[in-house]
Amino acid sequence: MTEENLLLAFLLTLFAGLSTGIGSILAFFTKQTNIKFLSLALGFSAGVMIYVSLVEIFSKAKAALVLSYGGSVGNWLTIAGFFGGIFLIGLIDKFIPSHENPHEIHKVEEVQELTSFDKKRKLLRTGLFTALAIGIHNFPEGLATFVATLKDSSIGIPIAVAIAIHNIPEGIAVSIPIFYATNNKKKAFWYSFLSGLAEPIGALVGYFILYQFMSDSIFGLVFSSVAGIMIYISIDELLPSAEKYGEHHLSIFGLIIGMIVMAISLVLFV
Secondary structure, eight states: OOTTHHHHHHHHHHHHHHTHHHHHHHHHHOSSOOHHHHHHHHHHHHHHHHHIIIIIIHHHHHHHHHHHHOHHHHHHHHHHHHHHHHHHHHHHHHTSOGGGOTTSOOOGGGGGSOOOGGGHHHHHHHHHHHHHHHHHHHHHHHHHHHHHHHHOHHHHHHHHHHHHHHHHHHHHHHHHHHHHHHOOHHHHHHHHHHHTTHHHHHHHHIIIIIGGGOOHHHHHHHHHHHHHHHHHHIIIIIHHHHHHTTOHHHHHHHHHHHHHHHHHHHHHHO
């Protein structure tokens, strides 16, 4: 873990989080959703996350914990950290109302539709709560990106790109109901943009709380939890979202391509 990766870790986390603003731009300045691109891109993101989590992040966490606690205890702690990460992100999902969950699919064509006046208040509430929900989701994602980049930039960069891609539809999910309610593109864009700030906040928490006390044991537990978080995000968010856009085979092709790209990058750059 090198200090020269610190700035890069913050910048990548900021890039990944604020890409929610790209979703707003797509919603307001394109007339039709490119469902083929989104299916392929979301599948690709899932492939990157699944492969790097199971092949690289989990193994590095295990090596660190085995080094600190020995074979038996180290293995069990790795498993506990992995499923602890899954439990944490699952718990976050549990407390988000389903009708305001950011996993709900939206298309840019919805901006062109009209809505009655009596729905505007509800739509504004939906948009604001969706922004809050995305912020809550993005916090552990920001921590994961930060820790991964801090340990190894060749792992952190593809993770940041994958998270940035999956934040694009989330940006659309925030901006569309707010635009419906206010008829104000600027306000909708800024709420969408700001919802991604939770990721760099997650990085700051990682720096001020974890980085100062980082050791092999703490790193191993955090990294194994990161692996669990990534797997959950891939299975619960990315792949279902890719499927909902109606391009099943493209999402699978994207998944495989993402794994291939990640595998090659790990061989060449790690």
